[in-house]
Amino acid sequence: METQEFKPRILVFSTDKISDPGIDQAGLRKIHYSPSVYTISIPCSSGIKPRWILHAFEQGFDGVFIAADGTECSYSSKCSEHTNSIIVEAQKIMKERNINTKRIRMAAICSVCAEPFVNHISTFSKILQDLGSIKNEIAEHKAPSLS
Amino acid sequence: MSPLNDDKDSITSSFYLTKQTSFRIAMKQRIGVYICHCGGNISDYVDVEQLSKLIANEDNVVISKDVMFACSDSTQKDMVQDINDQKLDAIVVASCTPKLHTHTFRNVAIRAGLNPYNYTQVNVREQCSWAHSDKPMDATIKAYGLIRAGINRVKYSEALENIEITAQKAVGVIGAGISGMRAAVDLARMGNHVYLIEKEANVGGRVAESGKLFMTGENGKDVIDRLYKRIKEIPEITVFTNANLDKVSGSIGDFTLEVSVKDEALKLNVGAVLVTTGFDFYQPKEGEYGYKLSDNVITLQQFNKLIETSNDKLVYNGNAIKSVAYIYCVGSRQSKGENKYCSRQCCSAAIHSSLNVHEKFSGVKAFHLYRDIRTYGKQELLYTESSRKGDIYIKYEEKEPPAVEVKNNKTVITVKDYLTYKKELSFDVDLVVLVTGMVPRSDSNDISSKLKIPTGSDRFFNEIHPKLKPVETVIKGVYIGGTCQGPKNITESVQSSLAAASKINTILRKGTLELEPIVARVNAETCLWCEKCAAVCEYDAIKPIESNGKMIAQVNTSTCVGCGICGPVCPSNSIEIVQFTDNEIESMIDGFMEKAEINTKQDSQENEISSGKQIKLNGFPKIWREIASALDDKTLTIPQLSEQLGVESNVLTWHLMTMNRYGVVEPAGLDEDEAYYMYKLKK
Numbered sequence: 134m135e136t137q138e139f140k141p142r143i144l145v146f147s148t149d150k151i152s153d154p155g156i157d158q159a160g161l162r163k164i165h166y167s168p169s170v171y172t173i174s175i176p177c178s179s180g181i182k183p184r185w186i187l188h189a190f191e192q193g194f195d196g197v198f199i200a201a202d203g204t205e206c207s208y209s210s211k212c213s214e215h216t217n218s219i220i221v222e223a224q225k226i227m228k229e230r231n232i233n234t235k236r237i238r239m240a241a242i243c244s245v246c247a248e249p250f251v252n253h254i255s256t257f258s259k260i261l262q263d264l265g266s267i268k269n270e271i272a273e274h275k276a277p278s279l280s
Numbered sequence: 281m282s283p284l285n286d287d288k289d290s291i292t293s294s295f296y297l298t299k300q301t302s303f304r305i306a307m308k309q310r311i312g313v314y315i316c317h318c319g320g321n322i323s324d325y326v327d328v329e330q331l332s333k334l335i336a337n338e339d340n341v342v343i344s345k346d347v348m349f350a351c352s353d354s355t356q357k358d359m360v361q362d363i364n365d366q367k368l369d370a371i372v373v374a375s376c377t378p379k380l381h382t383h384t385f386r387n388v389a390i391r392a393g394l395n396p397y398n399y400t401q402v403n404v405r406e407q408c409s410w411a412h413s414d415k416p417m418d419a420t421i422k423a424y425g426l427i428r429a430g431i432n433r434v435k436y437s438e439a440l441e442n443i444e445i446t447a448q449k450a451v452g453v454i455g456a457g458i459s460g461m462r463a464a465v466d467l468a469r470m471g472n473h474v475y476l477i478e479k480e481a482n483v484g485g486r487v488a489e490s491g492k493l494f495m496t497g498e499n500g501k502d503v504i505d506r507l508y509k510r511i512k513e514i515p516e517i518t519v520f521t522n523a524n525l526d527k528v529s530g531s532i533g534d535f536t537l538e539v540s541v542k543d544e545a546l547k548l549n550v551g552a553v554l555v556t557t558g559f560d561f562y563q564p565k566e567g568e569y570g571y572k573l574s575d576n577v578i579t580l581q582q583f584n585k586l587i588e589t590s591n592d593k594l595v596y597n598g599n600a601i602k603s604v605a606y607i608y609c610v611g612s613r614q615s616k617g618e619n620k621y622c623s624r625q626c627c628s629a630a631i632h633s634s635l636n637v638h639e640k641f642s643g644v645k646a647f648h649l650y651r652d653i654r655t656y657g658k659q660e661l662l663y664t665e666s667s668r669k670g671d672i673y674i675k676y677e678e679k680e681p682p683a684v685e686v687k688n689n690k691t692v693i694t695v696k697d698y699l700t701y702k703k704e705l706s707f708d709v710d711l712v713v714l715v716t717g718m719v720p721r722s723d724s725n726d727i728s729s730k731l732k733i734p735t736g737s738d739r740f741f742n743e744i745h746p747k748l749k750p751v752e753t754v755i756k757g758v759y760i761g762g763t764c765q766g767p768k769n770i771t772e773s774v775q776s777s778l779a780a781a782s783k784i785n786t787i788l789r790k791g792t793l794e795l796e797p798i799v800a801r802v803n804a805e806t807c808l809w810c811e812k813c814a815a816v817c818e819y820d821a822i823k824p825i826e827s828n829g830k831m832i833a834q835v836n837t838s839t840c841v842g843c844g845i846c847g848p849v850c851p852s853n854s855i856e857i858v859q860f861t862d863n864e865i866e867s868m869i870d871g872f873m874e875k876a877e878i879n880t881k882q883d884s885q886e887n888e889i890s891s892g893k894q895i896k897l898n899g900f901p902k903i904w905r906e907i908a909s910a911l912d913d914k915t916l917t918i919p920q921l922s923e924q925l926g927v928e929s930n931v932l933t934w935h936l937m938t939m940n941r942y943g944v945v946e947p948a949g950l951d952e953d954e955a956y957y958m959y960k961l962k963k
């Protein structure tokens with residue numbers, strides 16, 4: 134069982150032109166957030182493959198946060214739709230594996246969104262704290278195949 | 281290892297988890313890792329010395345160093361030397377955000393004869409030491425994960441060649457308003473042929489219709505005539521009026537613009553396109569502030585015509601105009617509507633019109649019903665001047681806009697004056713002028729679909745990044761200038777189109793150009809030409825091609841923008857973006873999770889200050905320990921400490937303040953000269 138001190142590990146997918154500068158700005162202005170947040174930057178959130186998300190859970194990340202460009206995306210006006218369908222796809226697989234689908238979250242983070250980013254992360258951390266460690270879910274799922 | 285790794289492929293029915301079978305590459309074997317102190321910006325919080333020692337033990341890492349300033353000339357030279365001496369095949373630099381120095385370190389690689397794409401930047405400053413300066417030990421653990429991820433990623437890095445293509449030294453400029461015309465002149469002067477394509481019968485766009493212009497006092501028509509005269513003298517500029525852009529094909533360096541001019545169809549071959557199509561004025565809706573319901577409500581553009589064409593007396597519809605109410609922000613700053621933005625130039629334009637009225641006619645009263653006055657920069661002088669002339673300014677708010685009604689043949693305005701306790705004022709005027717904002721042109725959809733320029737939520741064309749990559753669009757070779765990108769005044773419009781002109785010239789100048797090879801590629805073995813990727817690609821970059829007796833997808837590397845949208849839709853996982861491959865991303869995730877064997881006790885000896893005071897400075901910046909030792913049994917001022925430790929006094933001040941807050945030090949009164957505070961260790 135998890136103790137009070139469980140600090141959820143969060144993988145952030147962030148876009149290099151729009152949300153990265155926002156996340157960088159949080160650092161620049163020393164607006165602190167949990168140090169168990171790791172960011173991978175990509176060109177566009179519509180290019181995230183569901184298998185990367187699943188891989189993160191398998192490796193022990195408790196949550197995946199997608200910092201999207203929303204309507205600001207410079208590649209596609211349908212970016213939010215694309216990203217949404219990727220999340221839906223990933224959640225289908227998560228369900229198959231008994232991983233709680235609340236472990237994925239998306240929000241638009243713009244290039245000056247330092248505070249919103251930190252707020253999103255702390256809300257998400259709280260949700261994940263309630264859900265507990267991913268290990269419980271993956272272990273639960275794993276149990277039958279071991280027997 | 282992950283519990284699911286072993287049976288990953290059998291667990292799910294979903295094809296989205298298919299493993300890629302080809303794209304195999306040789307892993308990098310001789311990696312150099314450089315971890316930057318950044319003066320103290322990183323090393324004050326992250327124990328970079330310990331990290332570089334730990335990283336040195338990693339597989340495939342040949343060199344691991346912590347350096348004071350990675351970007352300094354001397355460190356760059358050392359890196360070049362290391363790459364050569366140690367025959368490094370990849371490097372990782374853990375320092376600031378990649379936005380700052382990616383090019384610096386790519387160039388280091390190039391100078392050392394290493395492929396620039398065999399380098400990975402790891403952000404341990406903005407996303408680690410600064411973000412977690414409150415938890416130095418955790419920051420160190422995170423930095424370890426970040427660097428591990430960088431090493432993992434660089435192992436899979438491929439030597440990539442920039443895509444080289446030949447470029448036509450010709451530019452298509454769409455829209456011959458002031459922005460397009462002015463840019464055409466510069467482009468031609470820099471040795472490019474320019475096709476200036478205008479839809480209307482005349483050049484000059486909105487400026488030609490504008491009458492007297494603010495700040496310079498010139499007439500818009502005169503400015504355009506002068507510019508047009510110059511254009512006609514330049515043989516490298518071909519002007520087409522009454523011309524319609526029908527179709528665009530090709531890509532950067534080699535676009536074909538199909539243009540019809542009256543009955544003639546032309547094909548123009550250009551290396552780049554500059555879009556300067558301009559804007560439309562917002563058209564007030566019927567009934568908006570009485571527009572169209574009362575004859576005495578007109579737009580600022582109509583009013584300007586009236587000023588220009590009236591002599592001696594200002595007369596509208598046969599009535600002498602003695603009072604004018606200007607209503608600002610019409611069609612702009614709509615918190616609920618479509619146009620959320622400020623149109624930038626209308627405050628100045630309206631005040632300027634009011635000044636023109638005063639100059640030309642006497643005895644006309646002016647009421648300005650505004651939300652905020654945005655006569656920024658030198659335009660503020662217009663506002664000062666108008667206030668001096670006795671114009672009355674009344675502030676209203678969006679939630680309680682002024683009402684315009686016709687009562688007993690009079691045009692009556694009722695407005696709450698927000699600067700006088702929201703007192704309701706009611707008065708009649710001879711004319712109401714709606715200060716309308718700027719909106720995207722009605723035909724901008726047509727242009728954006730032909731050139732595939734993305735638009736923002738405000739429906740104007742989108743730059744890649746307003747600060748870092750202005751005037752560039754994600755479509756390589758397509759640039760935007762002037763108001764098609766968003767509201768601007770004339771000066772700003774011309775500035776942006778000239779910026780675009782010089783950008784275009786840099787890419788076309790050499791006659792050949794290099795593109796970053798960060799594009800999609802297809803796995804010929806597994807692709808089944810299901811067309812899913814082509815269907816989502818908004819850049820027409822994917823076309824079928826025959827390969828080994830079957831059809832497969834092929835990516836046009838000069839039109840592909842590397843967005844990656846095609847990746848997740850492929851049922852057989854056969855398409856990926858270079859540098860963002862499954863191997864690279866998934867190995868980064870593994871790297872984050874690598875268990876850090878960080879020694880949190882390593883410095884405990886040093887932390888015990890010699891006099892026996894047990895101060896636990898574990899996990900705090902090294903400089904704290906230095907300050908604490910210096911203050912052992914002594915009281916010192918900041919300048920004394922600065923001299924003793926060789927640390928700048930403002931850095932010390934900052935640390936002492938924090939140390940004071942954490943109860944490590946405390947002030948100990950003034951020094952002898954009563955010039956500085958002294959500090960001592962807190963018992």
Ligand code: SF4
Pocket residue numbers: 608609610612613621622623624625626627628651652653654715717
């Ligand atoms: S420039 Fe002035 S009138 Fe125009 S939208 Fe901005 S605030 Fe309103």
Ligand code: SF4
Pocket residue numbers: 802803806807808809810811812813814832833849850851852853854855
């Ligand atoms: S989505 Fe594209 S790459 Fe994938 S199989 Fe279909 S055609 Fe080939």
Ligand code: SF4
Pocket residue numbers: 799800816817818819820821822835839840841842843844845846847857
């Ligand atoms: S990455 Fe894919 S979707 Fe994006 S432009 Fe290239 S081929 Fe098209």
